[in-house]
Every structure is written in structure tokens, then in C-alpha cells.
């Protein structure tokens with residue numbers, strides 16, 4: 516009989532040791548079962564009467580061990596449950612907490628100007644054409660009427676790719692003209708923004724990389740008057756409705772006749788200032804009628820079609836508009852500089 520009581524107590528001890536309540540409610544059940552006022556040990560206490568005298572001490576010790584083990588186990592379960600609850604609380608998202616504001620980016624001044632130019636031409640039916648910056652010399656020079664021995668090649672110092680005689684970094688976006696003309700039957704009406712490269716010594720005024728926007732219009736009966744009107748529309752959209760334009764004769768190998776276009780100074784509006792150097796005019800682009808030879812080079816019948824093209828530098832316009840006095844600032848991406856354009860566009 517006594518042996519059975521000992522077995523039973525031993526069994527309860529094992530139960531206590533292996534119990535693994537999974538939540539607060541089960542921990543509470545554990546406490547009630549082993550430590551509560553009607554705990555499982557109570558009815559067994561009376562069993563001491565059946566235990567032989569020399570075993571009574573052992574019986575008492577076993578009861579104490581049971582109580583102690585249950586108490587210890589309960590304490591550690593309680594702490595663990597509390598910790599788990601705290602952790603769960605911490606992981607809960609407080610939807611009413613204020614957010615962490617993220618700094619708002621801004622457009623780069625070059626992108627602002629390019630986008631404006633592209634948008635203005637898009638409104639009169641020009642679509643964006645983009646092409647490679649690593650170009651071959653056929654598309655950059657030869658097709659554009661600038662053969663190997665042509666002195667005009669000296670006008671542009673070119674970066675050639677290492678170990679290559681014909682791959683180069685395009686020196687102007689006019690290379691896109693030849694790409695598009697070769698693959699498209701007129702009418703062609705494209706605007707080509709992009710980055711170009713020239714081997715220039717870097718200074719406050721010049722950089723070895725800069726941006727241009729090229730325009731090309733090829734169709735039947737395209738005239739110089741069409742070009743002039745298109746460029747006037749552009750100048751007035753870009754620099755205000757009172758803007759005047761002036762075309763000065765110039766030379767480019769790929770246009771004939773060629774011109775450079777000035778706009779009336781958008782800073783002083785005619786009073787004279789140091790941006791226009793007191794001339795009241797600011798030069799912004801090169802243009803001309805596409806040379807018939809260029810059309811032929813690109814597989815377009817020059818008897819049937821004619822066209823005009825223009826190309827403009829972006830850095831210069833950005834520098835004039837925002838009074839940036841060093842071109843290098845446009846390529847350094849110093850946030851203190853870039854932040855100043857947040858409000859623009």
C-alpha cells in the first residue's frame with residue numbers, strides 16, 4: 516500500500532517536471548492543480564498513516580520536494596509567460612503613432628530643363644527617340660557628312676573606346692538623327708534628349724560630359740520657314756510669350772544652310788545684363804536644313820524629302836536660368852546644391 520503511494524507521488528513529480536503549459540491560462544491551471552487550495556497532493560497527505568515509521572521521513576521529504584518543484588516550475592512559467600506577453604505587446608503596431616517623414620527628392624536642374632524642352636515639342640507632335648551613348652563613328656560622323664579626313668572632325672575632340680578605331684562616346688545627339696532616319700520612312704518628327712561626351716579639359720565653363728536635346732523633322736516640303744516657326748514656338752513656350760529669336764548664319768557639316776539661334780535675353784528682357792553680356796541676346800541652339808547628302812546616307816530620297824534639325828546644350832540653359840556659375844556643380848550631386856531645386860517643377 517505504502518509503495519503505491521510512493522509510486523503515485525513519484526508519478527506526480529514527473530508530471531510536474533514535464534508539464535509544458537503553452538499560455539497564461541494553462542499556467543493558471545498548473546497552479547491550481549499543484550499549488551491551489553484543493554491541489555492534487557492534499558488527498559494524498561493522509562497516506563502518511565499507511566507509511567511505516569522508518570519511511571515517514573522519506574514521505575515528508577518527497578512531499579516537500581513535490582511542493583518545491585511545483586512552486587519553482589510555476590514561478591519560471593509565470594515569468595516566461597509575462598515576458599512573452601510583453602514581447603507580443605511590443606510587436607504590435609501602433610497605428611496612431613506619427614510616421615517617420617522621408618525627405619522628398621527633387622529633380623536635377625538638367626532633368627528639369629530637358630523635361631520642359633521635351634514636353635514643349637511633344638505638344639506639337641514630336642516623339643522622344645533615345646539611342647546609345649557608345650556609338651560607332653559612322654552614325655556619329657560619317658553619316659552626318661563628316662568623313663574621316665573632314666576638318667570638322669577636329670571641331671570635336673572625341674573619346675574613342677580603348678582598342679577600337681570605330682567605337683566612341685557620341686559627341687552629339689545628332690547621332691540619333693542617323694539612327695532614326697536609317698530605320699524610319701518619313702514623316703519623321705523626333706526629339707532626342709541625351710548625354711554626350713567630348714574630350715575637354717574640365718573647368719567651370721566646360722565638362723567632358725554634358726547633355727543635349729536634338730530635334731529632327733523630315734517630310735515632303737519641309738522648309739526653312741517651318742523650322743523658324745517651330746523654333747519660335749519653342750522659344751516662346753520656354754522663355755515666355757514675348758521672347759524674340761534671331762538666326763545667325765553658321766556652319767555644321769550635316770545642315771545646309773545652317774544657323775545659330777539666339778533668344779532675347781530672358782534675364783534682363785532687353786535692358787542689358789551680364790548674362791547676355793549687354794547684347795540682349797543669348798545663344799541657345801544650332802540648327803539648319805538637313806543636308807541632302809545626310810538624307811541619302813541614311814537611305815532617304817532627298818529629291819522627295821527635306822527636313823530640318825536642331826541641337827541644343829542643356830547645361831548652358833540650366834546655368835543661365837539658375838545662375839549657376841560652375842558647370843561642375845551639375846555633376847557632383849552635392850545634396851546642398853540639389854536641394855535648392857525642390858520647388859522647381
Ligand code: PHE
Pocket residue numbers: 686687688689729767770801802803824825826827
Ligand atoms: N550637333 C550640333 C552640335 O553638337 C548641333 C546641331 C544639331 C546643329 C542639329 C545643327 C543641327 O553642336
